[in-house]
Amino acid sequence: MGLLTANLACTTCEQQFSTLDVGGAQVPVINGDATFSRQLAQLGEQLFADPQQLRAWLEGDDPLQRAMAGGLVTYAQAHYGQFAEPPLPSADLGWLRGWLPRNLPDGDIALLGCGTGGELLAIEADLPDNRSVWLADANLAALAWGKMLAIQGLIPLPYRESATRLGWSTAQIPQSCQHVLSRAHWLCCDALRPPWPAASLAAVITVGLIDSVADPIALIQQVEALLAPGGVWLLATPWNWQEAVTPQNRQLERFVDGSDLDDGVAKLLTGCMIPGLGAELRIDRRELGVTWRLPVHGRMTVEYLLDVLLLRKID
Numbered sequence: 001m002g003l004l005t006a007n008l009a010c011t012t013c014e015q016q017f018s019t020l021d022v023g024g025a026q027v028p029v030i031n032g033d034a035t036f037s038r039q040l041a042q043l044g045e046q047l048f049a050d051p052q053q054l055r056a057w058l059e060g061d062d063p064l065q066r067a068m069a070g071g072l073v074t075y076a077q078a079h080y081g082q083f084a085e086p087p088l089p090s091a092d093l094g095w096l097r098g099w100l101p102r103n104l105p106d107g108d109i110a111l112l113g114c115g116t117g118g119e120l121l122a123i124e125a126d127l128p129d130n131r132s133v134w135l136a137d138a139n140l141a142a143l144a145w146g147k148m149l150a151i152q153g154l155i156p157l158p159y160r161e162s163a164t165r166l167g168w169s170t171a172q173i174p175q176s177c178q179h180v181l182s183r184a185h186w187l188c189c190d191a192l193r194p195p196w197p198a199a200s201l202a203a204v205i206t207v208g209l210i211d212s213v214a215d216p217i218a219l220i221q222q223v224e225a226l227l228a229p230g231g232v233w234l235l236a237t238p239w240n241w242q243e244a245v246t247p248q249n250r251q252l253e254r255f256v257d258g259s260d261l262d263d264g265v266a267k268l269l270t271g272c273m274i275p276g277l278g279a280e281l282r283i284d285r286r287e288l289g290v291t292w293r294l295p296v297h298g299r300m301t302v303e304y305l306l307d308v309l310l311l312r313k314i315d
């Protein structure tokens, strides 16, 4: 597996950004400033040159390495554990099917915070044929692992055997899945500083992202701006706020005064609570309590109850 970093320049603003060469394909790394992007790309290169470092990264002191390794291990198994031999428990993302509507405006489709990219397999049947699809995540290790699987079809799969043990299996995906994953553009970027032009996306899909960012209000603003008129945001979240990730004063539910939390959150997302925020978004469909099981390690699986919303930007 050939992996090396290089620099590319944006064709519009000429800003330099790094890329990670994953099996001959360039994954752009435009997460933060040029220095941080370069650092991420170099870390990605190191990890894939010697995957056995993964355990040291998981258990080491470096918070960036821990986060990259943790996301890779969690979502490699969650998204592709069923393709291991013998199969490992995985997160069934089948509930994503049937949410993406047929009537979409022109524009690309972006899955933000996609981890290793397996969500695409779940929604693939609902995607219009003629659209560019972006798989984007801030975690280059998870993203590059998914891209490598898309290219090679068979790669080593790390998973947590127990709370203390890292195991290795092999993921082998069918050619049909490889074809779907290969169709996407894989991109390491920060969803709070997205690289697409305003009003250019027909659909944005975020599963478990809004409560994983430091500033969920900024995420709402960005998604609202990115969507073309009539475009949709498929937002799925357990609203599982963690102070280490999202400061209390940014945890959206804390803005809701009334007793009905779900109604309050809906108002907040659609411009009825914070002036201007979500003012162009309307709820087309919503389901509360959708089950999402995420394997944590061999003896632990967490069950989340998701709030799934289809928001549409007014035309």
Ligand SMILES: C[S@@+](CC[C@H](N)C(=O)[O-])C[C@H]1O[C@@H](n2cnc3c(N)ncnc32)[C@H](O)[C@@H]1O
Binding pocket: 071, 075, 078, 091, 112, 113, 114, 115, 116, 119, 136, 137, 138, 139, 142, 189, 190, 191, 192, 206, 207, 208, 209, 212, 213, 214
């Ligand atoms: C809870 S995980 C969900 C992964 C995947 N969507 C799923 O449902 O299986 C959240 C993902 O969001 C990514 N993430 C967190 N903050 C981000 C940001 N600012 N920009 C892009 N991705 C981010 C993490 O790296 C992680 O992969």
